[in-house]
Amino acid sequence: QQPVQSPQAVILREGEDAVINCSSSKALYSVHWYRQKHGEAPVFLMILLKGGEQKGHEKISASFNEKKQQSSLYLTASQLSYSGTYFCGTESGSARQLTFGSGTQLTVLP
């Protein structure tokens, strides 16, 4: 079952902050975050692992609540380049594969 992302879309002005949420009904091993710009491939942003380990870009922050099976991606002081569709992908148990959410479309206006 795919994770649920919210909101579906958000519009910001440059410099504003945004939070994108991802929740699953399954016990999760990890949560991955990717950004996809129109006409381009998804690009890795961050992995959050059960137990607290994180791996990702310095300017991106996220949290993973293992008990609630939820993750949030925090975009602070947004820039025009942050525009795109953000996907979370969840990994459960030993599946070694990701199930992606439907995406959050982020638009940053000047």
Place this chain on the structure above:
Amino acid sequence: ETGVTQTPRHLVMGMTNKKSLKCEQHLGHNAMYWYKQSAKKPLELMFVYSLEERVENNSVPSRFSPECPNSSHLFLHLHTLQPEDSALYLCASSQIQRRGGSEEQYFGPGTRLTVT
């Protein structure tokens, strides 16, 4: 070439044609994936080859057939497709840790497939 490459980038085919999509990764990864991305739908995992095993999504029709001759190359063979198969097909690779869990996935640019 670096990263993950896919050919062709665009493909138009009739329902009776047979074609193949090619993916190559230059990252030394041990897992490769095929995803389907349709408009306003989440990325749908079709096939995974990892640690010399193949895992497939049971909902994928048999008109899609993957082939992974080695850890660097992945093909998706297409035959007698339907118009609803028109989509962006993305290939990705990652490094699977034997103790469990995967590292980040690197995606190719995709093949935009149109079935007429």
